[in-house]
Amino acid sequence: MGQLLDTWCSREEVREVSNEAQKLYDDIRRGRLLIHAHAKDSHTTVGVGTYLDGGKSVYLHGEDHLRQIADFFDSPAHALVSFEQLHGDTMRPGSAPMTDTEREAAEARASLGIPAAQPEPHTAEPEIVPAHAADPGDHNAILEGFLDAHGDWERWRTWSDGTTHAIHESQTLRIERVHEAHPHETAWTVAAFETPVSERLWHLTATGSTSAPVLQTLLDLLADGEGWDSPIGSPAAEKHIADATKPLTESGWTHTIDDGRWLRWTNPSHDAGVRFDNFAAHKLDSLLTTWTIWAGPSIYRPTWTLRAPHSAPAAVIADLVAELAHSTGPRHQPRSGAPRQPPQPTTRLPAVP
Template identity: 65%
Template sequence: MPAYAAAPGDHDAVLDEFLAAHSDWEKWRTWSDNTTHAIHESQTLRIEHVHEVHPRETAWTVAAYETPVSDRLWHLTATGSTPAPVLQTLLDLLADGDSWDIPIGNPARAETVASATKPLTDAGWKSTLHGSLIRWTSPSEDAGVQFNASAAQNPNSPSPTWTVWAGATIDHPTRALSASPCTPDPVIAELATELTHSPVIRRQPAPAAPTSPRFQADRHH
C-alpha cells in the first residue's frame, strides 16, 4: 500500500515525537487547548497543528519567515486525514534541511517545476496540461500533484501554487497538501518522493504458534 493511501494515524503523537527529538523547537498551546504551536529557536520557522478537525479540513500549517517579524516567505498546509508517514517526512525535512535557508526561486520557471516534480517523472507518472494547470497523476489515478502557473505568478491568489492530493479526484480528494508560491523545490520534491517511493506495509497479526501436546501437558505442572 502506498504511503498516501495509509490511515492518518496519530497526528498528536507525530508532533510529540518530533518535538521530543528536537530541542531547538519550543511548544505551546492556545488558551482553548485546541491548537499546538511549535516554533524553531530562530523564530523563522513555525508549525501550527489544530486538533480534532474534520479529516478534509486544514489541520497543519507550516510557515517560513525571513526574520521573526517579516512577512511569510512561504507556507504549506495539510488536511486532518494526511497519513502520518507523509507528516513525518515533512517534519523531518524541516528539522534536517534548514528549509528556511533553501534557495527560493521563481516558482513559475520551467526549471523550478521540473526540479520539484522530478521524482514523479522518474516514476513514470503521467503529466497533463489543463490551461494554466499541470497535473501529474499516479498510474492508479488515485493520487497526484498539481502546479498552478497562474497562482504562482500572483502572490495574492486564493488558489495554491502546489497541490499534493490523494483520493477519488483532485476536486474531491480524501487528503491534500497545499503550498504557496516560493515554497522551496526540495520541499515539493520530497513530498513527491513520498508519494512514489514509500510503501506502507499493512502488518497482519502473527499466527499463533502451534502448541505441542507435550507443551500443553508441561503447562499444567
C-alpha cells in the same frame, strides 16, 4: 549474556534495560508493535517491526529481559530491506516463536485466570502500500515524537486547548496543529519567517487525514532546515518544476496540461496526484495555492491534501513529491475518513503572536 549484563551494568542500569524489554514485550503482545520478520543472530533472536501509532520502524536485538531497540528506520520498506541484507540467510516472516520465559509467563497468567491480552482495535497485520495510501496514524503522537526528538523546537499552547504551536528556537519556523479539525480540513500549517517579527515568507497546509509517511517527511524537512531559499516562484521556476516532479515521471505517472494553466501528474492507479497552477505561480503578490498534492478518489474529492503557494521552497516540494513516488507505509483497511483525534495534555504557555 545475562551475567555479562549484570557485570557491565549497575543495578539501576539493569533495571532500566529490563523495563525497556518488558515494554517491548507488552507492545508486541498487545498489537502496538507489529513484527514483520525475525531471524537468528548468533545465540539470540533479532527482529524488525513497525509501531502502528506513528509508523516508526525498529530493529530489535535480544530475547526476554535483554530485548532492546538497536536501530530505527524511516519506513517499513527501508527496515525490511536492511534487515534482509543483514539476516537474509535466517530471516523468517512474522514474530519469533515464544521463548521458554515467555511461554512460562503465558502459562502463569492462564493458571491465575488472567485472560490473554486482546489486540487493540485495528491491529491486524497491515498491508504495506504506497505512501499516499497509508494510514494517517496518530497525528498528535507524530507531533509529540517530533518535539521529543528535536530539542530546538518548543511546544506552545494558545488560550484554546484545541490548538498547539511548535516554534523553532530561531522563532522563524512555526507549526500550528489544530487537534480536532475535520479530516478534510486544514489541521497543520507550517510557516517560515525571515525574522521573528517579519511577514511570513511561505507556508504549507495539510489536512487532518494526511498519511503518516507524508506528514513525517514534512516534519523531517523542517528539522533539517536545508534548501529553503529557492522558492518555485524564482526565475529558475521551470528547472525547479522539472527537478521536483522528476521522480513522478520516472515512476510512470501521467503528465497532462489543462487549459494551459494547470500542469498535472497522476499516478497509474489514479488515486494520487500533484497539480501546479501556472497562473498562481505568476501572481507573486498573492497567496493563491500553486501546488496541490492529493490522494483519494480525485483532486475534487480527496482523502487528504497538501497545499502550498508559489513561495514554497523548491526543496520541500521536491522531497514531498519524492515521498509520493518512492515510499511506502502501513494501511489496515481502505479509509473512508480519519477519526478526530483528541488533544494531548501539555503545559499551557503564553501565546506567540
